[in-house]
Amino acid sequence: MKLAPKLVLTILLLLGVLLAAGGGWLIKTDFERNFDQARTRNTLAHRRDTYSLQNGLLVKVSDGMLSRQAVVDYGESLGRYVGQQEGGFAVYQGEEPLYSSLPAVLGQQAALRAIEAGEEALLLQKAGQSSYMMMASQVQVAGEEYWLVSAYDVTGVFQAREDKFRELFRLELAALALAGAAAALAVSWMIRPLKKLEKASRAVAAGDYTLSTATKSQDEVGALSRSFDAMTATVRDKVDQMEDTILRQKQFVSAFTHELKTPMTSILGYSDLLRSGEMDPEDQRQAVQYIHREALRLETLSGKLMQLMGLVEQEELTLEPVRLALVLRDTAASLPELAPMLEIRCDPALTVLADRDLLADLVRNLVVNAARAQPKDDRVHITAGRTEEGIVLRVADRGRGIPEADLPHITEPFYMVDKSRARAQNGSGMGLALCARIARLHGSELQFTSKLGQGTVVELNLQEGTV
Numbered sequence: 001m002k003l004a005p006k007l008v009l010t011i012l013l014l015l016g017v018l019l020a021a022g023g024g025w026l027i028k029t030d031f032e033r034n035f036d037q038a039r040t041r042n043t044l045a046h047r048r049d050t051y052s053l054q055n056g057l058l059v060k061v062s063d064g065m066l067s068r069q070a071v072v073d074y075g076e077s078l079g080r081y082v083g084q085q086e087g088g089f090a091v092y093q094g095e096e097p098l099y100s101s102l103p104a105v106l107g108q109q110a111a112l113r114a115i116e117a118g119e120e121a122l123l124l125q126k127a128g129q130s131s132y133m134m135m136a137s138q139v140q141v142a143g144e145e146y147w148l149v150s151a152y153d154v155t156g157v158f159q160a161r162e163d164k165f166r167e168l169f170r171l172e173l174a175a176l177a178l179a180g181a182a183a184a185l186a187v188s189w190m191i192r193p194l195k196k197l198e199k200a201s202r203a204v205a206a207g208d209y210t211l212s213t214a215t216k217s218q219d220e221v222g223a224l225s226r227s228f229d230a231m232t233a234t235v236r237d238k239v240d241q242m243e244d245t246i247l248r249q250k251q252f253v254s255a256f257t258h259e260l261k262t263p264m265t266s267i268l269g270y271s272d273l274l275r276s277g278e279m280d281p282e283d284q285r286q287a288v289q290y291i292h293r294e295a296l297r298l299e300t301l302s303g304k305l306m307q308l309m310g311l312v313e314q315e316e317l318t319l320e321p322v323r324l325a326l327v328l329r330d331t332a333a334s335l336p337e338l339a340p341m342l343e344i345r346c347d348p349a350l351t352v353l354a355d356r357d358l359l360a361d362l363v364r365n366l367v368v369n370a371a372r373a374q375p376k377d378d379r380v381h382i383t384a385g386r387t388e389e390g391i392v393l394r395v396a397d398r399g400r401g402i403p404e405a406d407l408p409h410i411t412e413p414f415y416m417v418d419k420s421r422a423r424a425q426n427g428s429g430m431g432l433a434l435c436a437r438i439a440r441l442h443g444s445e446l447q448f449t450s451k452l453g454q455g456t457v458v459e460l461n462l463q464e465g466t467v
Helices: 003-062 070-084 107-117 156-190 194-205 221-278 281-315 324-334 356-372 402-408 417-422 429-443
Strands: 088-095 096-099 124-126 128-142 144-153 320-323 342-345 351-354 380-387 390-397 445-449 455-462
Touching: 003 070, 003 128, 003 144, 003 156, 070 088, 070 096, 088 107, 096 107, 107 124, 107 128, 107 144, 128 402, 156 194, 156 221, 194 324, 320 324, 320 356, 320 429, 324 342, 324 351, 324 356, 324 380, 351 356, 356 380, 356 390, 356 429, 356 455, 402 445
Parallel strands: 342 380
Antiparallel strands: 088 096, 088 144, 124 128, 128 144, 320 351, 380 390, 390 455, 445 455
16 A cells, blocks of 8 residues: 555544544533433432322321222322323332333333332333333331332433434544545645655666756655755766766777787787798897887886876875975986986975875876977976965976867877877877876876977976975
8 A cells, every 4th residue: 555545544543533532422421411310300200209109198098008999099190190201100019010100111020120129229221212210119108018110211311322423423424534635635745755756766776867856845755855866966976977987997998908909919020020030130130129119118008007007096195295306306317318308496495295206206207208299499397386276396398289189188098199109209108197196196186288389388286295
């Protein structure tokens, strides 16, 4: 069963129980009050009749004797006076009825039970469709004992109770019908956000993360809907990230495979020529040189790849205060063949928060790329200075420059602006990818500015530290 019918049935059940309990208590209280009034009224009437019987029989006493016929005659006269509307009465001597105007449906046994119950003891007797309240009292006249048994019709009291129960039942049915309709409308309005939530959850289960519940209510259901929307937005972002990561991985594998193919083709081709033994010494020397160069390229490529994979798995670095001038000195020392081209301007007191070895590797890759750009002045300019954002490290050259369309892609693994020239210079297309990852681990991003024929400037913002 769905939630809406459950809620409506629960409301109706509670309402029905409350109405039945409340109505039943009111009817019971009213019945008890009416019954007490009837008992009081009938008790007074019975006492009156008992007093009248005793006085009337005393008048009939003659010579200390009271005849049976005198009792019967007085009973008849009293019966005419009392009437039949209240049920009737009977006069007994022992177990013998002398006079009776009791309803025939009661029978003699009912009167005897009333006598047996004792003085003014209340006895309820059901006879057919009627109910009677019976009581008996003893009268002593002329040494004889008589019993006055009175019966009073209280069917109306019980009938009134039954009528009220039926009326309560009809009223309760009407109230439950109206309450059910109102509850159905209210519950339908209340669970509307849940229906939206169900629809959205089905969409999410089917792979659609764009559907939103857009619930504006401030209750718990609204809070749940907003949490669900936030969850789907987060899942959507994660899925987009995963899809982007998968795409990048596919591109990476494709590019890596392509980069391996060229040197491996060269190595296999020249090795087959050497195996044939039909080459002159000069051609053999050149073939060995090609094989050696391509092997070095593969070694460089695998080394860069391993370094990049290690940095990708690394989530954060322990940054320490480092003199930036010392980092630049390490870079120059690691590139003796390019040292004459380096023009470094850096305040020896500048201190940054960095990993010294990785920052030196970043600068080294930038310097190598700048030197390969064939700067017109044969210089690679390295400068560092303070700005409002921290310390800015800048590597610039006046070389070929990079086309504007290539700038967004140059930090992707294996991406090379001029593949033939890069391979000729033993390039792997991994250097700037490594630099970008190192920059992110330092909490920064590489910024490239370049114009064709005028050169390229790479900037990196670093946090200033204190020694």
